[in-house]
Amino acid sequence: MSIYYYNRHPKGLIVEDCVVRAISTAFNAGYVETRRDLNRIKKALGFNSYKDHNFLYEYLKEYKRLIFKAECGKKRLKLDGFAKEHPKGTYIVAVRKHVVAVIDGTILDTWDSSYLTVYTAWKIEPSITLKDLGIE
Numbered sequence: 001m002s003i004y005y006y007n008r009h010p011k012g013l014i015v016e017d018c019v020v021r022a023i024s025t026a027f028n029a030g031y032v033e034t035r036r037d038l039n040r041i042k043k044a045l046g047f048n049s050y051k052d053h054n055f056l057y058e059y060l061k062e063y064k065r066l067i068f069k070a071e072c073g074k075k076r077l078k079l080d081g082f083a084k085e086h087p088k089g090t091y092i093v094a095v096r097k098h099v100v101a102v103i104d105g106t107i108l109d110t111w112d113s114s115y116l117t118v119y120t121a122w123k124i125e126p127s128i129t130l131k132d133l134g135i136e
Contacts, residue, residue, distance in 0.1 A: 002083075004135060006108040014110055018099045019051050025101035025108050026092045026124045028132050053094065060092065063122040080114035082121065083107050090127040094120045103130055 008024045008031045009017060017035070024034035038050040038059075047055040057065075068077050077085075079095055079102075087105035095116035101108045102121075130136070 002105070003107045003109065003112055003114055004130075005110060006133075006135070007110045018109075019056070021110070022092050022099040022101045025133070026090050026103070026128070028128045056092075056094065056099070060122045063092075063124055066091075066121045066123065068118045068120065076117045078114065079107060079116050079118055082118045083114070086121075088127075090124040091121045092124060093118055093122075103128060103133070106130060106135075108133075 006025065007014065008021045009015065010031050020031060020035045020038060023029070023038065024031045027034070041059060042048070042050045042052075042055055045055065045058055047058075049055065050059070068082075070076055079093065079100065082091075082093060083102050083105045086102060089104065091102045093100050093102050095113060095118055098113055098116060100113055107114055
């Protein structure tokens with residue numbers, strides 16, 4: 001598992017745009033186009049924000065969803081543990097108040113979010129690789 005500090009924002013700004021960053025990263029799509037599509041789709045689906053977790057469930061419903069429920073007496077899975085357990089593939093992962101892309105066991109984010117608890121993840125097919133993003 002590793003963390004790669006990665007920002008898809010075209011101007012390199014650090015803003016509250018984790019949903020756009022995670023989705024544009026996982027699909028290797030343009031940031032501006034992704035934000036535009038998310039805004040269009042959220043309106044069509046009747047959501048006020050693409051940051052609404054119910055919007056994400058609807059938006060990503062065609063992808064395999066992994067759910068990580070709390071179990072009595074057991075520690076919750078953290079993002080670094082998820083990355084270790086998923087060394088291959090492309091995932092969009094919802095953690096506490098944040099969404100992040102994990103590709104081939106690497107957390108791609110603008111900050112170290114590895115300690116956050118994982119709630120759900122979507123396996124994105126077809127997968128992309130770090131090389132597809134220009135990361136060697």
